[in-house]
Amino acid sequence: MAQEVEEEHVESLSMGNDLQVKNFIWSEEERPAINYDDFADGDDIPVISFRGVLDGKKNRDYQSLCEAMVNACSNWGFFKLVDHGVALETIDKFIFRLNELFDLPMEKKMKGGRSASMPLGYSATNPEYGKNLPWAEIVQLLQSPQQVVAFAAKVFGDQHQPFSNAMIEYMQELDKLGMRIFEMLVHGLGLQEDFFTRNFEEKEATMIRVNRYPPCPLPEKCLGLGSHSDPHTMTILLQDHVGGLQILKSDNQWAGIRPVPNSFVINIGDTLEFFFLFCLRAWTNGRLKSVVHRAVVNKEKQRLSAAYFLSPTSSAIIECPPQLLDPGTNSRKYTPFTWEDFKKELLAQKRVLGKTALNRYLISN
Numbered sequence: 001m002a003q004e005v006e007e008e009h010v011e012s013l014s015m016g017n018d019l020q021v022k023n024f025i026w027s028e029e030e031r032p033a034i035n036y037d038d039f040a041d042g043d044d045i046p047v048i049s050f051r052g053v054l055d056g057k058k059n060r061d062y063q064s065l066c067e068a069m070v071n072a073c074s075n076w077g078f079f080k081l082v083d084h085g086v087a088l089e090t091i092d093k094f095i096f097r098l099n100e101l102f103d104l105p106m107e108k109k110m111k112g113g114r115s116a117s118m119p120l121g122y123s124a125t126n127p128e129y130g131k132n133l134p135w136a137e138i139v140q141l142l143q144s145p146q147q148v149v150a151f152a153a154k155v156f157g158d159q160h161q162p163f164s165n166a167m168i169e170y171m172q173e174l175d176k177l178g179m180r181i182f183e184m185l186v187h188g189l190g191l192q193e194d195f196f197t198r199n200f201e202e203k204e205a206t207m208i209r210v211n212r213y214p215p216c217p218l219p220e221k222c223l224g225l226g227s228h229s230d231p232h233t234m235t236i237l238l239q240d241h242v243g244g245l246q247i248l249k250s251d252n253q254w255a256g257i258r259p260v261p262n263s264f265v266i267n268i269g270d271t272l273e274f275f276f277l278f279c280l281r282a283w284t285n286g287r288l289k290s291v292v293h294r295a296v297v298n299k300e301k302q303r304l305s306a307a308y309f310l311s312p313t314s315s316a317i318i319e320c321p322p323q324l325l326d327p328g329t330n331s332r333k334y335t336p337f338t339w340e341d342f343k344k345e346l347l348a349q350k351r352v353l354g355k356t357a358l359n360r361y362l363i364s365n
């Protein structure tokens, strides 16, 4: 019986290659110990609501909310955001158009497939990994209307408008939301208002990844997305009602994040943790965490999630300002690098396991 399942063909994830369930089996130590619907309710990530602060007034409520956000990011690296101000219609349209795309026959989707000439676009699983294949279909695109249109036109031809518009509108709204969150973090820390936002004016490295995980006949041995931390600065994740996101807590136990209707999950990426670890400790004693997470799959339901990764301008130099360093107690631990360099490092590694890309800049002395 078990063998029969492992030999089933996985048409929905085969891009011309004939994959079987057994090709998706993960190494034992990576397999999920808890199910997609095991939620850590007593111990879930904090919930932050923007109700009452969407008018932008910097009153006392605003101040305490900003501080709560900093605390959530210091203690958990993750929080759920409700009453976020992004119109439900924008989100619904985006989800509808993405499902429409994923529902197309494979040969149509492959017209927008990732290739050496177009590293972003559609892919089913990621055969480059060789083993530990993610049980997922993925659409990955830059925050660039031109690129979105180029991709959509390949897949939908002259009917690309509804997809392109929904995608562009969603990304623009999420970008505004991201800037608001940055401003609030900075405010909560008592730093100069444009401390982050000035590095995010150009969007050339900001991108979206939409994951659709089909039902999986062997969820206890497969993963939708293996354990990783997001290399970017901050992620705004939309997940549907199914569940499957799990985070690795500081006690090294996995915890499932219960989906909340009309919410986003916000998490800190490696670059921001880096800023905080090495740049801001002196000011705040605070520290924002980039936490390892993964997506597990299940037998019955397909699941959709969309991660919007905010990234600084490529030329932004990620460097701890000298006035915050002390040769005796707090010496420079990383050589300064640009986001461009960091991205190259990530691409060379194919898959981020833990925070290995950052180690390249570690000064060993």
Ligand SMILES: O=C(O)CCC(=O)C(=O)O
Pocket (backbone or CB within 6 Å): 209, 211, 225, 230, 237, 239, 244, 245, 246, 293, 294, 295, 305, 307
């Ligand atoms: O599907 C999820 O909940 C997680 C997605 C994720 O972590 C990512 O795309 O980086």
Ligand SMILES: [Fe+2]
Pocket (backbone or CB within 6 Å): 228, 229, 230, 293, 307
């Ligand atoms: Fe992630």
